[in-house]
Amino acid sequence: MYYSLDRQSVLEYVRKSPLMAQIFKNGNDLTAIDLAEGNINLIFRVRSATTPIGPSVLIKQALPHSRRYPEIRLPVERARIESAILLLEAKYCPKQVPEVYLYDPEMYLIAMEDLNQHKVMRYGLVSQQRYPEFPRQIGVFLASTLFHTSDFFLSGSEKKAMVPEFINPHLCKITEDLVFTQPYIDHPNNRCNPLLRTEAEDIARDEELRSEVLMLKADFMTNAQALIHGDLHTGSIMVNESETKVIDPEFAFFGPMAYDIGAVLGNLALSYASQECHATDTNLRGRYREWLTEAIERVWNIFEVEFRTLWAAEGNAQWPSEQLRDKFFKKLLQDTAGMGACEMMRRILGLAHVPDLDGIEDERARAVAERYALNIARHWLRERHKFTTVSDLTAIIRTLEPTGSA
């Protein structure tokens, strides 16, 4: 029977679980902290109160509504989808996801590895941290998870059998609205820096831009290309010097690969624009931005090399053409630029912003960074049909200058 946990009952739950007993030898020794992170789920850290280096477990439970906004109803079913995709990702890319210890289908609860040696990537980027292993590890993660859930690896019947398990209408609807619709029309959900009113109005009037965004929305809604994470921004990535872990895949469904890759690249570009304010030393800023643009290039290039390697080694016999692969990656790169652009624009014009930009307290300084990001995004969107390599994306970043000044 489902009931929502609190700090007390989560301990009782853990003590009663035979699986948890394998992790915690001493059930009487446990303590729970309510992490109260994220907007939609309950998350507790359970660990030994007396042994500081003892095991630590995260308990994540879905509520039938959003934790922070109780008026938003959300199906608890998302916990099943999250645990199912975490197990699949672990099969192909075990180092890049938290380990799932148990999934409780009645409680819509996942007990998983506590990534307490890792930091949310977004905040590291704000303070100009470099993660030398990140481009390779996220590139490998993208290649491996997307390839192994695509028609290039799975047989038609295997893939078609998996699709219904990951049909995720409620969470997809959030993306359809917040990413692809509301930011480009006059909608009460939109939150936008008042100093960007001109730009927001320009974009709302830009029929060409809106039609391109809606073409990408149609792709998001119809292109069941692979099992995608569905929300792969830098807040869903935990990092440290040597490791990269991808968390929170509750938006997962069979959708376009470009949506995941574009989210990664778009959020790196958002960080690039935000450095206008975070990195106050211009030399330091320039060097850090160079690291970010190289990261964008390396993520794509490693993704492509890795995907091609997997395709050659494990691909099924259904795609007998080398040239198809070239065409596939060219189209995927163009779609990625488009999806990345949508991610960037919606983080400035729509409801859900990013701390990289929202954390800039001075409204005028923030407007400069936001305008810069919007400019990059519009170029990515408009020029993407001509792109052939990832350096077409980074050339735009390198060429554009911030306009206006703080």
Added chain:
Amino acid sequence: MYYSLDRQSVLEYVRKSPLMAQIFKNGNDLTAIDLAEGNINLIFRVRSATTPIGPSVLIKQALPHSRRYPEIRLPVERARIESAILLLEAKYCPKQVPEVYLYDPEMYLIAMEDLNQHKVMRYGLVSQQRYPEFPRQIGVFLASTLFHTSDFFLSGSEKKAMVPEFINPHLCKITEDLVFTQPYIDHPNNRCNPLLRTEAEDIARDEELRSEVLMLKADFMTNAQALIHGDLHTGSIMVNESETKVIDPEFAFFGPMAYDIGAVLGNLALSYASQECHATDTNLRGRYREWLTEAIERVWNIFEVEFRTLWAAEGNAQWPSEQLRDKFFKKLLQDTAGMGACEMMRRILGLAHVPDLDGIEDERARAVAERYALNIARHWLRERHKFTTVSDLTAIIRTLEPTGSA
């Protein structure tokens, strides 16, 4: 309990059915004919033996294998899919589909309207019949069925709830193999006029062509755009002077709209090429070909006008852009040309041919018509990315001349 019917047991089945009793007042008066049409199902016509103008019903039952090729196993489940899509099509386009009287989920059996006032369109085309209502009626059918099962009409959650009901892996696999894979490689299933060996080898060596076909295959396998018929060639269309009926939708699934439209246009173009041999009077041939090219143009144009009308009148609020519609139709036209080209090529190079061409007894004459059709198809495929109106497709037909002579 499932058992396969014969001429005797189909009568017993009908006599016992309360629903059938509403159609046939006198159960003792019935006679059954085994139509033995098609390759994969049992089909019986049941009607009164004494009253020649009494009601007549078709009983179509799925076997767990192909009727003609018993070694090919096929899931009986296809009968459920067929009856479900027939009911949906009847909701939006009742005049263009046979009425379903009953579906028996244990017997995988559909009792439906007997279209004995109609003729299979393909054979009418072979003898230069004109069907004045066909372009309008098939254009309306395509627009109405495709629009009403797309994200432009359905809400995301409505459509996503329908997708699993029409996941159809076995029949999709037949298309993936026979249309998009085998014809372009050296495969034992392929049957090809020996006089076309040079062309078949050229095509098998044409990496560019094969990669374009495989891009369309990827689209067929991933693009869940609308509930499509999945096998809409002119053998699935029954016609007479005033009516058009679409039958046999057992290949239905959520796939690319272009696959249905391309099948219609591609089969009209196959008929065009085949007239080289069927219409021996050159004046008559020219006039009939003009009717066929105009039919291709009218099918597309009526489809587009009708789809735009439905979109404006019944579309949901998720697509606020006029320009999106223009982009949508442009891309759909290009995809349609590609899918139509694949349909044409596979009917000459692959396993399943069309009577339009296979009915030409003289091998050399047939080679001329087949070469002509292949030539049209290759131009459609190669040049489609530049197409903006359907006259780009028909201009290719009108410009090309048959090569070689009978």
